[in-house]
Amino acid sequence: MKTANNKKLMVGGLMMVIMTAAGFSMANENLRTEKDALMKTFPNLKMDGFRESPLKGLYEITAGDQVFYFSPEGYLFFGELWTKDGKNLTAEMREKVATERINSLPLDKALKVGNGPKKVIEFTDPDCPYCRKVDGYLAKRTDVTRYIYFVPLRRIHPDAEKKARYILSQSDRNKAFHDVFTGQLDGKPISIAEDAQQQQLEEMEKIAAGIGIRGTPALWIEGAHVNGADIQLISRLLDEGKEVSKPQSH
Incomplete structure (x- = not known):
């Protein structure tokens, strides 16, 4: 049976x-x-x-x-x-398509900041207040490696492109990045060649356009997307690896 x-x-x-x-x-x-x-x-x-x-x-x-x-x-x-x-x-x-493409980004084209075990990919604008808020938080952490692509929003931040090129043209890029994002160069003349690092900046913007970046800041933390200056979410992803959603961008 x-x-x-x-x-x-x-x-x-x-x-x-x-x-x-x-x-x-x-x-x-x-x-x-x-x-x-x-x-x-x-x-x-x-x-x-x-x-x-x-x-x-x-x-x-x-x-x-x-x-x-x-x-x-x-x-x-x-x-x-x-x-x-x-x-x-x-x-x-x-967003799903963009996240899939993040895994194949040319990280050698980005500005690398830090040497921590946790990978953070950032698309940022030097004069975006939300981007500076994110930087203020991440700069205090020693457990991250940041791969930064500049996406200057020229219409609302007319000095952002020059500041991005200034950072990329300096011998100590990390210091230049810190000086710009902490506002030390705001309102001051920035002396760089007319076409300084123009090609590298254009490559960064092309990469950003390829994955659909339309505003800043946009981040991927260990593969999870954060759209905007949501410090609580960023902290949670770095500390616990859990994803939530979804804040402001500028």
């Missing part, structure tokens, strides 16, 4: 595996079909990813830092998907 029951269980389990595999195969085939339809309709479209979206009948496309949608009827949709609970699904996907 036990043998018969065992055989039934084995057969039932095998059928479930076969049905599941068939389901996955059909889903993949449908995805390929819709992707082919997309490329026929928009042959010049460059994309990094194509998948089903949370909304049935729409497919999600990722391209660089952009997330948009395709309808099998032949339309592209640029906008945000929101749930009834107020969750922005498009923003969540953008």
Whole structure:
């Protein structure tokens, strides 16, 4: 009797595996079909990813830092998907894509500050008050290594670009970084060559644009994203490794 029951269980389990595999195969085939339809309709479209979206009948496309949608009827949709609970699904996907790209960032292009065991990646503006608030906290910690990319927001901080290039052009960059971010150079003339470190700054800004940085500060702490000067969250991630969300940026 036990043998018969065992055989039934084995057969039932095998059928479930076969049905599941068939389901996955059909889903993949449908995805390929819709992707082919997309490329026929928009042959010049460059994309990094194509998948089903949370909304049935729409497919999600990722391209660089952009997330948009395709309808099998032949339309592209640029906008945000929101749930009834107020969750922005498009923003969540953008953040997920950015976090994945963080792992392949060229850290040799960043300004390195500190030698601690915990890695912090920062996108910052020398004149952003929230960035300075973050620096004031991180500068007191000895357990972090900071990889800093400058993203001067020129329209609201007209001196930020020159300050970033000043830091990058100094022989002691860490001291220059400290002097700028503690306000010691505010309101003072900064004497540097017109094109000093322009190429390195442009490389930093290109890296930031590639992962969709639109405001500062933006940080990744041991792989977890912090958008803004949320000192409590930063402290928690460094001390406990737990992620929460989501504050101010400027």
